[in-house]
Amino acid sequence: MTAPLLSVKNLTIDYIGEEKDFRAVDNVSFDVAPGEVFGLAGESGCGKSTIAFAISRLHKPPALIRRESTILLNGRNVLDLDDKALRDFRWREVAMVFQSAMNSLNPVLRIEQQFYDVLKTHKGMSRAEARDRTAEMLKLVDIAPDRMRNYPHQFSGGMRQRIVIAICLALDPRLVVMDEPTTALDVVVQREILQRINELRRKLGFAVLFITHDLGLMVQFCDRIGIMLGGKLVEQGTADAIYRTPEHDYTKKLWASFPSLHGGVLR
Amino acid sequence: MSATSAPILTLDKISKTFGGGPGAVHAARSISFSLHAGRALAVVGESGSGKTTCARIAMREYEPSEGRLLFKGKPVDTAGSREIADYRRSVQMIFQDPFASLNPAHTIAYHLKRPLMLHRPELKGAAIGEEITALLRQVKLDPDIVAPKYPHELSGGQRQRVNIARALAAKPEVIVADEPTSMLDVSVRLGVLNLLSEMKREMNLGLLYITHDIATARYVAEDIAVMYAGQIVEWGNTGKVIDNPAHPYTKLLLSAVPDPDIRFDDPKAQVSTSEADETRRRSAATQETIREVEPDHFVRAA
Numbered sequence: 001m002t003a004p005l006l007s008v009k010n011l012t013i014d015y016i017g018e019e020k021d022f023r024a025v026d027n028v029s030f031d032v033a034p035g036e037v038f039g040l041a042g043e044s045g046c047g048k049s050t051i052a053f054a055i056s057r058l059h060k061p062p063a064l065i066r067r068e069s070t071i072l073l074n075g076r077n078v079l080d081l082d083d084k085a086l087r088d089f090r091w092r093e094v095a096m097v098f099q100s101a102m103n104s105l106n107p108v109l110r111i112e113q114q115f116y117d118v119l120k121t122h123k124g125m126s127r128a129e130a131r132d133r134t135a136e137m138l139k140l141v142d143i144a145p146d147r148m149r150n151y152p153h154q155f156s157g158g159m160r161q162r163i164v165i166a167i168c169l170a171l172d173p174r175l176v177v178m179d180e181p182t183t184a185l186d187v188v189v190q191r192e193i194l195q196r197i198n199e200l201r202r203k204l205g206f207a208v209l210f211i212t213h214d215l216g217l218m219v220q221f222c223d224r225i226g227i228m229l230g231g232k233l234v235e236q237g238t239a240d241a242i243y244r245t246p247e248h249d250y251t252k253k254l255w256a257s258f259p260s261l262h263g264g265v266l267r
Numbered sequence: 268m269s270a271t272s273a274p275i276l277t278l279d280k281i282s283k284t285f286g287g288g289p290g291a292v293h294a295a296r297s298i299s300f301s302l303h304a305g306r307a308l309a310v311v312g313e314s315g316s317g318k319t320t321c322a323r324i325a326m327r328e329y330e331p332s333e334g335r336l337l338f339k340g341k342p343v344d345t346a347g348s349r350e351i352a353d354y355r356r357s358v359q360m361i362f363q364d365p366f367a368s369l370n371p372a373h374t375i376a377y378h379l380k381r382p383l384m385l386h387r388p389e390l391k392g393a394a395i396g397e398e399i400t401a402l403l404r405q406v407k408l409d410p411d412i413v414a415p416k417y418p419h420e421l422s423g424g425q426r427q428r429v430n431i432a433r434a435l436a437a438k439p440e441v442i443v444a445d446e447p448t449s450m451l452d453v454s455v456r457l458g459v460l461n462l463l464s465e466m467k468r469e470m471n472l473g474l475l476y477i478t479h480d481i482a483t484a485r486y487v488a489e490d491i492a493v494m495y496a497g498q499i500v501e502w503g504n505t506g507k508v509i510d511n512p513a514h515p516y517t518k519l520l521l522s523a524v525p526d527p528d529i530r531f532d533d534p535k536a537q538v539s540t541s542e543a544d545e546t547r548r549r550s551a552a553t554q555e556t557i558r559e560v561e562p563d564h565f566v567r568a569a
């Protein structure tokens with residue numbers, strides 16, 4: 001295996017409470033290779049989003065990352081970055097897409113302006129350069145470039161989510177963290193978006209950390225998968241192994257709770 | 268839809284339009300279906316296709332813009348007050364959000380006592396407590412433990428079981444369940460769906476099961492109706508519709524259901540955005556023509 005792009009080691013995160021602390025992430029370690037899609041699955045509250053926020057350095061108090069934890073991106077510890085390094089790191093190295101990201105677009109700004117703000121801040125692009133890049137990125141997500149003149153409300157939810165993804169990819173990040181990016185969308189739109197991201201990562205080479213509670217979807221999209229339970233990573237393996245030869249009882253239990261389309265419960 | 272018994276509840280060519288002029292939303296367009304004792308009808312379709320609108324019309328929360336609601340063959344809008352009271356008791360709803368639908372200030376016992384007093388005035392004194400115990404047992408909760416608890420002391424799956432018990436308290440003939448498991452953890456979803464299927468069989472209930480998860484529809488319902496943009500585009504026996512879809516939107520929906528046996532990298536599995544857009548465009552038009560694909564399986568032209 002090539003050197004990992006992302007290497008999470010002994011990650012432990014507590015939410016500091018008035019009386020006692022709550023361990024949301026408990027000694028979690030995993031690697032993501034360049035260009036790889038790695039999935040984190042598990043039920044509500046198991047710590048998936050807490051990990052996603054820590055990797056993007058977007059965690060806030062009361063979340064406290066314990067000292068023994070390291071998150072290496074290209075060999076550099078993300079947890080040691082100062083403010084200036086962090087500004088570069090965000091967007092250029094790691095971009096994050098949330099479940100409600102489609103609502104994160106500014107409703108009073110044209111799409112073009114929202115791309116420009118990011119491209120100017122992080123790459124110092126001129127208006128004309130930014131416009132070209134915007135057109136290129138919109139095409140990537142199947143949106144006609146001339147629609148950059150429109151406002152967010154003129155697009156459907158699925159299109160807005162694709163626009164957010166296009167903005168995230170505009171700075172060529174090495175890692176895209178996606179926390180339930182399509183849960184609010186219907187299955188057809190979900191498939192269109194994830195298929196597109198799959199093509200783009202093959203073409204552009206970025207890696208994806210993909211978070212969902214839908215194991216079937218996860219197996220379709222991911223190269224490798226980690227299963228979380230109560231803050232711990234209880235099993236990790238290739239998508240095929242997690243699907244066909246799960247080892248942990250909890251993984252088996254998760255599978256047993258999915259009805260399949262063509263009769264009965266999965267296996 | 269084929270069934271031997273007479274229908275309990277029927278939506279007969281019901282339309283519902285919100286607003287007027289060019290911005291009007293046709294949330295339901297000429298919707299017809301019936302609910303029968305001991306059978307479940309699943310209504311599936313994407314977000315905004317009109318599923319909840321159908322449920323609200325069945326619950327008489329919305330007045331239809333056109334068409335009629337029939338209860339045991341009689342139009343509800345001309346019914347007298349006794350028949351309306353009978354309807355209120357007979358048709359019960361289970362909501363999507365098991366958290367919001369229970370009052371945090373009251374115990375579980377209280378949540379069950381209220382519908383018993385409202386709909387079952389024949390129950391008096393100790394009989395009420397016994398019925399609460401029986402209802403909780405029916406939904407597989409331990410009455411001694413759960414009855415005195417408050418909603419926040421229960422898990423999502425347990426709360427949804429309480430909601431089911433509360434609906435059963437009225438001794439209903441029909442249950443309308445709008446996305447009853449979409450806010451629950453995956454590992455408890457099947458338990459709740461199994462419970463609903465069991466209630467349907469054992470208490471001979473008619474069940475309207477609304478979901479966007481077509482895989483669970485097969486698990487719960489004999490009959491299915493696929494909605495798109497306010498119309499039912501395909502309906503019939505659940506197995507027949509899922510295994511032999513005829514409408515382009517049903518095909519598109521089925522092809523996009525997450526399936527661990529198909530990798531996104533597999534070119535055969537690709538959903539094309541331009542084809543999907545074309546299917547959505549075609550499926551949105553109002554269509555009167557209906558074709559029988561096979562016995563107990565119908566499709567609207569597109």
Ligand SMILES: Nc1ncnc2c1ncn2[C@@H]1O[C@H](COP(=O)(O)OP(=O)(O)OP(=O)(O)O)[C@@H](O)[C@H]1O
Nearest residue numbers: 015022024043044045046047048049050051062213
């Ligand atoms: N700000 C906070 N303060 C205290 N506890 C928190 C806080 N945020 C999250 N937690 C707790 O940490 C645990 C992990 O939460 P997290 O949001 O990471 O879960 P998740 O796996 O993303 O769940 P979901 O699938 O519901 O999004 C949960 O038990 C949650 O209640």
Ligand SMILES: Nc1ncnc2c1ncn2[C@@H]1O[C@H](COP(=O)(O)OP(=O)(O)OP(=O)(O)O)[C@@H](O)[C@H]1O
Nearest residue numbers: 285292294312313314315316317318319320321479
């Ligand atoms: N009270 C209302 N006023 C105006 N428009 C409404 C109202 N209720 C629903 N609509 C609109 O009617 C359409 C159908 O909505 P409905 O809630 O029935 O969809 P749904 O199939 O239940 O969707 P979901 O899967 O998201 O719950 C939507 O376009 C919705 O915005």
Ligand SMILES: [Mg+2]
Nearest residue numbers: 048049050179
């Ligand atoms: Mg989360």
Ligand SMILES: [Mg+2]
Nearest residue numbers: 318319320445
């Ligand atoms: Mg709804």
